[in-house]
Amino acid sequence: MDFLFPFTIISILIFVLSFISNKLNFFSIPLFIIGGIALKPYLQTEIQFMPVLAQLGLILLLFYIGFEISPVRYLKSIKKIIYDGGIDLLITFLLPFLIIVLMGFEVRLSLFIAALLYISSSAIDLKIIVDSRFAIFNFAEKAINILLFQDIIISLLIMILPLMMVEFKSDSLFFTLSNVLIFAVFLIILYLLLKFTREILNRSSEETLNLLAFAILMLTSFISDRLINSMVLGAFMGGSIIKATGYRIDIKRSFTPLKDIFSPFFFFFFGLKINFSIQNNLWFLILIVIVLSIATKYIVSYIIYSRKSKNREFTNILFGLLTIRGEFSIILTTVAYEYLSKQNQDIIATISTIVIFVNMVLGLSVIKINQNLLKKNQPQLFEK
Template sequence: MGGAFLAAAVLARVGGRIGLPTIPLFILAGILLGPHTPGVVLVGDPHELEMLSALGLVLLLFYLGLEFHIDDLKAGGKKMAVAGGSYLLLNVGAGLAFGFLLGWGTSEALVLAGVLGISSSAIVTKVLVDTGRLGNPETKPILGIIVVEDVFLALYLAALQPILSGADSLSAALVDGGKAFGFLLLLALAARFGTRLVSKLINTRDDELLVISFLGAAVFVAGVSEWFGVADAIGAFMVGLMLGSTSSGERIMKLVHPLRDAFGAIFFFAFGLSIDPGDLPVVLWPVLAAVALTLLMNVLAGLAAARIYRFDARPAANIATTLLARGEFALILATMAATAGLDSRLSPFIAGYVLLLAVLGPLAAGRSHWLARLLPGGRPPAGPGAAPKPDPEPASGPEAVSLPGTAEAVPGRR
């Protein structure tokens, strides 16, 4: 574990000097020090870091829930639903069509629909933090799309699980799906109506007790969610949604920040451990085709969201590039597909696709002004060496979005 932290830190420091994002470097550290590459093998079995990796994912989504308040859902729910629905329609639909075109099978096509259709909440959160865009106007629809994706994810997994697990009958499949949907509804009601009670239970002046309380709540609900057939990350997100609206929300954000960063790095490192570079050439062309398709669909989705929110080309480009990366959900599906005995090409395809977009996504997000020049309404470059237009100023007033990890107060944040 210590070696994993140090390797990730060293590579991230080196990459930072040449402008590379940290996420693909954490993944690269896992690949280089894993069992599938020659040289030093730091971790021989990726499952040895499975619990720490799961904790990293839980904390990343818990933090995202802290950022996204119930008030945000009520204030812009219709626009978020339309933007998120448009994103899913374009990307999941394209993923399903792509899966059938590959001809690997119906179950494989259903898995690929989710792999190509759902953004990585972990990477999106990290990109927003790294690029300093959490105060930008377009961040609210980005987070809204992530929430819609997370809700869809819970429903999708509940529907897909009986298919992949080979449920004995239709009634068994309906029971499994109903159990997941019921628990998801319970979490939503708790987040909507239980904030006042939760605030009284968790409020304390002692930081030590507060850390133990919110960490225990996030991990416990994540575990129970998984038992009910809902992704553990969704449970952690809902806990963050509840706690973010309490009187302790601001303190929790500051206290969880270093935990999120540390165990988030382990999550991406553990992902790298599972990748065997030798398997990638077999699925090279399908991976490249899928990446090109995802790029196209994200640009169209970014334009659609910009039209809904009346943004210009620059925010549209930011939306398209920030949501580009795929990650933890695709890895969950890869694990499910392997357990269900689906086509053996599926796992290396997902690994190559996710790795490539994990690299391209943060890089594209940091250079979104290039894409903005090509979009309708974008300004052409002023000439060689022209400085890119800076990101929009943070929003102010009731529509402002909070800034994690910063000291400044944000208007509109309660």
């Protein structure tokens, strides 16, 4: 019974926050995080169940992302994707990384900060592009090219971060490389097994196939966690394998409700873990990071679009889309917790929360203002 009371309170709060975000036409991720921060003083002794729900929400989210990211769709516009995405990578990842390192901060901390600044929220951006009917404009193509390239980079980061974080000692490096090799062999065997049994299993009921997908999710997450201390990679690869083997599993219909229910607990639990008791001199770093998160995305928007277009509103909307951070920044921050000291954990969590909130408010405001200007000055663009 002790479990039910805090679970009930948190569930009701998450529902209320989701309802408020829907009414305000604002995305819910920052509100879930703030909800966790607000309730932290009252739930410190009653959150034993939260890590389990949060981890389930995280692996469901990564499983879904792994299924959605298909290499085939990159081949159609590979040159444009590499050009637009490469510029974004240089300016919004490598440049902030070098600046933060030169400021005297640890390489690991600098790497994770640069990564969370680099990744935009593809889920939120694509929803905005569809809902606002931006897909007909060429700036939307630029945004999608960058988001696709970021998908590739985030996939690589999820795969190689466990290896990059190993101390450079011969024994530990050999042990990690061995485990990575074992995990790779396991994935190949799993892929071949599923491929060979596809014709038989595809005749099963929808319930059986959904249970198969969930079992694969849990298996790959467990093996990955045991071998390379990264259940995130396992969940991601589980979704990718299901996609690659061609099973008739409707992931969107079957797993979206689970993702929608449990991923808010992941973001809420992230808020519970944040400790804002940071030394005063680190607020300068936070200020620099916020400036970089905004300035670098505007520079990218100008370079890849504004020079070729005289429409400032289009450039500003592209900037607004790229500025929005969300689920990927939180995922990378959660991964960072496994490899950073307690002090650096507090720093990365605080920076991530502030950057997400500031950039989401700024990005949505810029998009809304410039969309209204376009409708006023060029209404023919939005005529059905």
